[in-house]
């Protein structure tokens with residue numbers, strides 16, 4: 001007896017439903033193996049974590065997002081750090097990801113196969129930590145939980161990591177990162193290039209400025225804008241001052257009163273602006289992705305360049321793939337280790 005056509009349809013749609021949700025069918029991104037980068041002859045030998053107080057280790061943190069093209073950006077950024085370091089073997093990468101279960105292991109293998117000599121650790125960042133605290137912003141990419149992981153570095157990383165360089169995924173470094181690592185933070189928790197001509201009126205809503213309980217937070221400070229994509233943090237001091245809770249406080253206020261339109265940046269401005277150690281501007285030539293709405297081509301700011309940052313809507317990998325690159329995107333291209341699908345089937 002032939003099967004009831006309705007049952008057959010049901011079975012078919014069930015099958016389609018199952019396969020479309022099955023992660024095994026997803027094509028995981030693949031990357032070429034980076035060459036081995038070795039320490040120069042005058043480099044000390046890095047011994048962290050065996051020696052938890054080893055001063056020669058440079059700790060760097062970045063996020064890895066397996067489900068979006070940002071992973072391609074993170075890998076290019078790591079490649080650029082290694083290529084320009086005098087002591088590349090003394091870098092230790094602390095990667096944060098929301099990916100879990102078998103994808104966590106796939107991601108771990110991807111990093112190992114792309115950078116076989118890299119010292120790194122992969123940490124799981126649970127989106128439930130921030131999900132209730134995130135308010136929608138003007139650009140969806142800014143609302144991803146992973147974008148907020150930088151707030152939790154002090155909790156996620158081992159207590160022996162006292163200083164960290166946090167880097168976004170849409171940048172490359174063309175200088176020795178040890179120079180950024182060694183900056184003097186003096187008494188500050190956070191170091192970043194500052195922009196003191198920025199008009200703070202634009203970062204917060206009328207609701208913020210009209211309520212002295214909120215705007216009073218900026219009183220008696222000379223707040224300057226800084227970009228949270230490149231930060232040097234004293235994690236010891238961050239932990240003592242409980243900066244994570246202070247940032248969460250402003251996210252709760254935002255949830256209730258809508259005091260700003262951007263994503264994770266305004267809480268950082270509210271907690272730190274005016275108390276930031278100014279770093280040379282060369283360490284964050286930001287805005288190369290254009291603004292948050294259009295992603296137009298931008299030029300470099302005047303002055304020397306140690307780090308190029310495609311903050312904004314336009315990303316070099318998207319513009320290169322669409323064959324409509326901006327002139328500066330050609331500086332990102334040499335760090336791209338992504339294997340395009342036709343290349344995979346050829347090899």
Ligand SMILES: *[C@@H]1O[C@H](CO)[C@@H](O)[C@H](O)[C@H]1NC(C)=O
Nearest residue numbers: 104105107108109112113122
């Ligand atoms: C990640 O990969 C490395 C090297 O292959 C391995 O030693 C480590 O245990 C892996 N970590 C996890 C969490 O799977």
Ligand SMILES: *[C@@H]1O[C@H](CO)[C@@H](O)[C@H](O)[C@H]1NC(C)=O
Nearest residue numbers: 182183184185186187188277
């Ligand atoms: C760092 O800067 C502070 C304040 O400017 C200064 O007192 C201190 O000596 C500096 N530390 C080092 C190691 O240069």
Ligand SMILES: *[C@@H]1O[C@H](CO)[C@@H](O)[C@H](O)[C@H]1NC(C)=O
Nearest residue numbers: 196197198199200201202203
């Ligand atoms: C900042 O912008 C606001 C609103 O557009 C304006 O009223 C104010 O005069 C500006 N302040 C400065 C110092 O330019």
Ligand SMILES: *[C@@H]1O[C@H](CO)[C@@H](O)[C@H](O)[C@H]1NC(C)=O
Nearest residue numbers: 163185186234235236237240
């Ligand atoms: C970090 O802050 C702690 C606590 O305030 C301080 O003792 C330490 O010297 C700072 N470390 C650096 C490298 O600035």
